[in-house]
Amino acid sequence: MAAPRPWTVLxxxxxxxxxxxxxxxxxxxxxxxxxxxxxxxRLGDRxxxxxxxxxxxxxxxxxxxxxxxxxxxxxxxxxxxxDVHAFRERHPGLAVLCPAAARPHVEKVVRVDGGLDLLPxxxxxxxxxxxxxxxxxxxxxxxxxxxxxxxxxxDAVMNVAHRPGxxxxxxxxxxxxxxxxxxxxxxxxxxxxxxxxxxxxxRLAATPGLSRLLVSHxxxxxxxxxxxxxAVAAALR
Numbered sequence: 257m258a259a260p261r262p263w264t265v266l267x268x269x270x271x272x273x274x275x276x277x278x279x280x281x282x283x284x285x286x287x288x289x290x291x292x293x294x295x296x297x298r299l300g301d302r303x304x305x306x307x308x309x310x311x312x313x314x315x316x317x318x319x320x321x322x323x324x325x326x327x328x329x330x331x332x333x334x335x336x337x338x339d340v341h342a343f344r345e346r347h348p349g350l351a352v353l354c355p356a357a358a359r360p361h362v363e364k365v366v367r368v369d370g371g372l373d374l375l376p377x378x379x380x381x382x383x384x385x386x387x388x389x390x391x392x393x394x395x396x397x398x399x400x401x402x403x404x405x406x407x408x409x410x411d412a413v414m415n416v417a418h419r420p421g422x423x424x425x426x427x428x429x430x431x432x433x434x435x436x437x438x439x440x441x442x443x444x445x446x447x448x449x450x451x452x453x454x455x456x457x458x459r460l461a462a463t464p465g466l467s468r469l470l471v472s473h474x475x476x477x478x479x480x481x482x483x484x485x486x487a488v489a490a491a492l493r
Contacts (some may be wrong), residue, residue, distance in 0.1 A: 257375045260341040260365065263311050271316045275400035277380050279323070280470060283310040286338075289423035290432070290473045291417055295408045296320060297398050299378045303327035306350075307396055307408055308336050309343045326350055328375060330344075330383070332410025332472065333393045333446065334361035341366045350475070353393025355385070384414055388452030391436075391445075395460065398470075405463050407481075408470040409441050413457075413488055415474035436469070436477055436484050438492055454492035463487035 268283030279296040304324040309331075312320070320326070326347045331340055331354035341370040344350050344366050351369040354362045362368050363442040372383040372394050382397040389412060396408040417493060418424060427433040431440040438453070447453055460466075461482045469477035477484045 260345070261338060262440070263346060264339070265313050268310060268312060268316075269332050271312070271319055274468070274470075274476075275404060275406065277400055278398050278406060278470075279320070280476070281310060281312060281316065283312075285473075289419055289421075289427060293470065293472050293474075295396065295398075295470050297381050297396065298324045299327075299376065299380060303376075303441040305330060305375065305396075306343065307383060308332060308410065308450060309339045311339050311342055311346075319449070324436065328353060330372065330375075330396065331358060331362050333391050334358040336410060336472070337362055342362050355394065357390065357392035362380070386453060387456040388449035388454075390444055392447035393446065396487075397460075397463065402464040404467045405465040406468040406470050407460060407485070408472075409462065410472050411446065412438060412453075413471055413485070414439055414442075415469070415471045415477055419474065436471075436474075436488050438488060443492075450492045454489045457485055457489035457492070461489065 266284045272280050274280055278299045282291050282293050291393045295307040297305040302324040305328040307330045329343050329350050329352050349472050353356045353372050353374055356371055357404050359368050373382055380399050383394045385394040393410050393412050398406040415436045418433045466482050
């Protein structure tokens with residue numbers, strides 16, 4: 257197992273109350289011009305599910321502890337392992353869950369308790385494995401009071417704006433920036449069937465009440481989320 261990274265708080269924004277049962281925060285990503293975004297879902301019994309771990313400063317961590325009890329950490333894929341060990345060290349009872357395809361990689365830094373099927377049955381949360389994604393990545397479907405729905409993605413869908421400078425140029429050349437998309441890098445590394453993934457994203461766009469796409473890299477989509485996701489799917493075909 258690789259040497260563990262200690263609890264390391266990097267610059268991050270405020271903890272954002274997106275819905276009654278959903279919080280999110282944006283933080284910096286070491287060595288990258290892209291930021292990263294963590295989602296936190298509160299289940300009906302007040303247990304918390306973290307998606308894409310980011311260590312936060314003490315006031316933010318205490319606010320989360322007052323909001324609910326940390327219980328599950330979802331590692332969306334093998335690339336999001338940076339701080340999972342530190343999260344488990346801070347919360348020894350935390351269950352670390354990831355797709356089966358990512359498990360050998362995640363277990364290089366932390367013990368994995370199982371797959372996303374171990375998430376408890378809850379009307380506010382469902383893990384939806386993405387068809388055509390050979391890495392086993394799943395979208396988290398968060399249903400909130402009032403009928404609103406959020407789809408939280410790992411790397412399958414990004415929404416990175418064009419950036420200035422040399423690093424911005426690199427993102428453009430890689431095809432990573434420029435709005436909501438399945439990036440060329442993700443297609444090359446993690447997609448086994450583009451048509452299957454496109455079809456699944458198109459069906460997810462029809463999720464009743466879909467109002468937000470919460471992405472791990474870039475800005476959330478909060479305007480016309482179904483149409484945006486349909487356009488992302490169409491670009492894959």
